[in-house]
Amino acid sequence: NAGVTQTPKFQVLKTGQSMTLQCAQDMNHEYMSWYRQDPGMGLRLIHYSVGAGITDQGEVPNGYNVSRSTTEDFPLRLLSAAPSQTSVYFCASSYSAYRGLSYNSPLHFGNGTRLTVT
């Protein structure tokens, strides 16, 4: 049982380059989300999705795009990387309150992607 799988684990980009962080889960979770973690800032929500075809912005969405074509996958795209996007990125999933399931479902996290933009 893989849980939440994030790739890559590490990535170095030059300013202006684009890339996609991959996230996949095999728990049939409706809800998926992306966070970035910066020192002293905790985890800040970038984008989230409550099901295939549905996405919404979190606290810090600028510079990032997402799509949700399947229940399993939720990629995060950086169209033009900036040094301010240097961070550790986490993907997380859970059962969803949107479908009437309990809101006490804890998030299951991937192992994170450490991104450096130079």
Added chain:
Amino acid sequence: AQKITQTQPGMFVQEKEAVTLDCTYDTSDQSYGLFWYKQPSSGEMIFLIYQGSYDEQNATEGRYSLNFQKARKSANLVISASQLGDSAMYFCAMREGGADKLIFGTGTRLQVFP
């Protein structure tokens, strides 16, 4: 808008002692859930404990308990009999009922010394 506040950037505790990590929250919703996560130096996020807004009893999971004071909007994590392996970052988080997004606080770094 929902908000989570953790006012202790760092805490020290001696091994075998108990420690309380503070968390206050702000929401206008009557239904919500509160979560605590641990992040060791290896970086993974580990779910510890959950408290629902309608739960009458404080949640407990082994050495972890949640001191839930609804009127004060606080959900403090209590770790009893601290161990060296408890040294980590601890995050409080909240999910409002009927919504899905989970919002985190800035975290508290706990260091346990012998």
